[in-house]
Amino acid sequence: MSTSRSVTIIGIVLLLWNLMGVAAWVMQYGMDLTGLAKTDPVGARIFAEMPSWLWVVYAVAVGAGTLGALLLLMKKAAAATLFLVSLIAVLVQFGYTLGATDLIAQKGIVVAAGFPALVILIAIVQLAYARSLVAKDVLR
Numbered sequence: 001m002s003t004s005r006s007v008t009i010i011g012i013v014l015l016l017w018n019l020m021g022v023a024a025w026v027m028q029y030g031m032d033l034t035g036l037a038k039t040d041p042v043g044a045r046i047f048a049e050m051p052s053w054l055w056v057v058y059a060v061a062v063g064a065g066t067l068g069a070l071l072l073l074m075k076k077a078a079a080a081t082l083f084l085v086s087l088i089a090v091l092v093q094f095g096y097t098l099g100a101t102d103l104i105a106q107k108g109i110v111v112a113a114g115f116p117a118l119v120i121l122i123a124i125v126q127l128a129y130a131r132s133l134v135a136k137d138v139l140r
Contacts (some may be wrong), residue, residue: 017122064082
């Protein structure tokens with residue numbers, strides 16, 4: 001498979017992943033916490049207590065990741081910078097959620113940190129991938 005084709009395929013996958021993050025932000029920001037509280041009272045409380053600035057950080061994480069994926073598809077080196085911004089925002093977001101709330105105590109480390117660990121891993125991988133393409137002059 002050619003480098004150009006693999007960049008396109010990986011770029012599309014990363015774009016879809018990041019668009020799912022945007023969709024999650026939209027759904028979570030506007031969710032009915034009363035309904036959620038019936039099935040997940042801890043989750044509802046965590047969302048209800050989420051500070052405004054953290055919603056902004058969350059938006060930056062998914063927005064920068066989405067723009068980074070678009071720039072990757074356009075073969076622009078700025079994709080790496082946007083993926084770095086996304087990773088930093090993801091680390092702040094989940095650092096706060098896991099460190100400044102009682103989510104781990106309430107749900108356990110595996111449940112509370114499982115999905116955030118996946119998100120962080122993907123953020124690291126997309127940054128490393130973009131940086132490797134910049135180093136190879138595939139992204140300019």
